[in-house]
Amino acid sequence: MIRDLRQDPNQSCREEASTRSETTDEPKPAEAWRHPPMSGKMPERKPFGRHEPPRNYPTDPDLYADPRNFMYPLDKPIRARLARRYFDELRNRRKYTEQERLFIDSRIDEALKRFHMAPDEAHATVYSRTDRRKLPAELSNDEIEKLDLDELLQCSLGRARFERAKSIPGDLVSLSSSGGVISGTVKQYLVNIDLKRRVITHNCEDWKKNMKSRLMCKHIGRAFLAIGEEEATALLRRILSERDQWTFNAP
Numbered sequence: 364m365i366r367d368l369r370q371d372p373n374q375s376c377r378e379e380a381s382t383r384s385e386t387t388d389e390p391k392p393a394e395a396w397r398h399p400p401m402s403g404k405m406p407e408r409k410p411f412g413r414h415e416p417p418r419n420y421p422t423d424p425d426l427y428a429d430p431r432n433f434m435y436p437l438d439k440p441i442r443a444r445l446a447r448r449y450f451d452e453l454r455n456r457r458k459y460t461e462q463e464r465l466f467i468d469s470r471i472d473e474a475l476k477r478f479h480m481a482p483d484e485a486h487a488t489v490y491s492r493t494d495r496r497k498l499p500a501e502l503s504n505d506e507i508e509k510l511d512l513d514e515l516l517q518c519s520l521g522r523a524r525f526e527r528a529k530s531i532p533g534d535l536v537s538l539s540s541s542g543g544v545i546s547g548t549v550k551q552y553l554v555n556i557d558l559k560r561r562v563i564t565h566n567c568e569d570w571k572k573n574m575k576s577r578l579m580c581k582h583i584g585r586a587f588l589a590i591g592e593e594e595a596t597a598l599l600r601r602i603l604s605e606r607d608q609w610t611f612n613a614p
Contacts, residue, residue, distance in 0.1 A: 403465030406431060411458065428470040435467065437474035444480070446471050451522040453502075453514065507603050512592050515599040519579045524569075528584030536589045545590060549582040553614065556586070558598070561609045574611035 412432025416422050421438045428435035428446050435446035449455055450471060456464055502510075502518070510518065517525045531549065538547035538554065545556040555564040569580040587595040602609055 402469045403467075404460070404462040405466055406459055406463040408432060409458065428467045428474070429463075435471065437470065440478040440480065443471065443474040443478055447475065451517070453518050456517075502603065504604050507600050510600070512587075512596045512599070515596060515603065516584050516587060518603065519599060520581065520584045524579070524581045525584055528581040528588060531581065531585040533589070536585060538586060538589055540590070545586070547586075549585050549589075552582050554583065554586045556598075561605065563609065563611050564614060565611075566613050570611070571613050574613060577606055577609065577611050 406429050409432050412429070412434060414433075416427075416433045416436075420433075420436050421427070424430035424433065426436060426438045427433055428437055428450065435450055436442045437446060450467055459467065507515075513525070516528070520528060535550045536547070538545060538549075540546075543558045545554070545558070547554055552567045553565060555562075557563075563583065565574075565580065565583055567580055567582050570583065573580070587599060590598075
């Protein structure tokens with residue numbers, strides 16, 4: 364059971380520490396706060412879950428994004444950032460129901476906010492250590508066929524870029540389809556998807572830096588969102604299944 368700090372005899376000391384933290388505009392110690400009500404549903408006990416916290420990690424279940432399984436600790440800024448990174452991996456998200464994912468996402472985002480870090484910023488901080496994104500997880504064709512459009516895009520872009528793709532207004536997207544080629548612009552950038560030649564051409568800087576690894580950017584993600592769910596889902600499944608046969612390039 365998650366501890367209720369209202370019944371904690373040390374509450375007054377913690378409230379004093381909380382007041383000092385607010386005065387200095389620094390993140391509060393992990394023990395001094397409780398999560399507000401979260402969206403979604405708290406995950407049940409899972410076969411892959413832990414029965415007790417790992418050594419040198421918090422013993423309080425409330426300091427984990429998944430409290431009942433002691434998964435994704437949130438007691439320090441670096442652990443909150445890593446929780447966001449690892450839970451954004453499709454192989455980890457698929458272990459939970461939609462409502463459970465919503466609950467864990469809410470707790471991670473709330474912890475990042477407490478540490479004065481936006482979710483997108485957390486991605487940037489973690490990935491800056493290697494200065495590159497990791498390749499999407501290898502998926503079998505059977506697994507790919509089970510993914511919906513949002514899951515396919517998250518696999519191809521990562522969660523942070525997917526969220527930014529969704530935020531691009533529709534009036535900044537202009538696409539047409541003719542002769543097996545989808546072409547046009549997203550914002551000021553060129554988009555050209557040649558289905559017969561299996562070539563995607565685009566010209567933003569993020570795309571140029573990652574195209575050799577066949578990683579997509581938010582503009583290409585927004586293009587897929589604009590061409591219709593059924594067509595986009597089929598095309599992304601094809602691209603992921605035939606990843607080695609597709610060419611990503613820039614003009």
